[in-house]
Amino acid sequence: MKLHASGEDYLESILILQKKLGMVRSVDVARHMEVSKPSVCHAVATLRDGGFLTMDKDRFLHLTDLGREAAEQIYEKHCFFTEQLIAAGVDPKTAEADACRMEHVISTESFLRLKAAAKQEQD
DSSP states (O other): OOOOHHHHHHHHHHHHHHHHHSSEEHHHHHHHHTOOHHHHHHHHHHHHHTTSEEEOTTOEEEEOHHHHHHHHHHHHHHHHHHHHHHHTTOOHHHHHHHHHHHHHHSOHHHHHHHHHHHHHHHO
């Protein structure tokens, strides 16, 4: 199953919330993303069907290995672009919003090359 930008955003949010809270429910995701509970329920069902997450009997969300890998890749891009934009002088709030859009459209090859070039500049 191919993930769309919205699915990637949900996975990234679940990852962030798991790091912050430990255990995550749909209501936590709804608050974090500022979306409705029904929107989260629909996304959770789609992501569960795609093998990206599971829900236990207490209704806590758990990323599968596939879901965690996808979430970590998106989160890495998000952090990279946010940091690079802020370092270039972009307002942090704008940098955050732009990074959120950029993380979804860049190819893996381009991202890896940008990341390597940024690392070379630091060394």
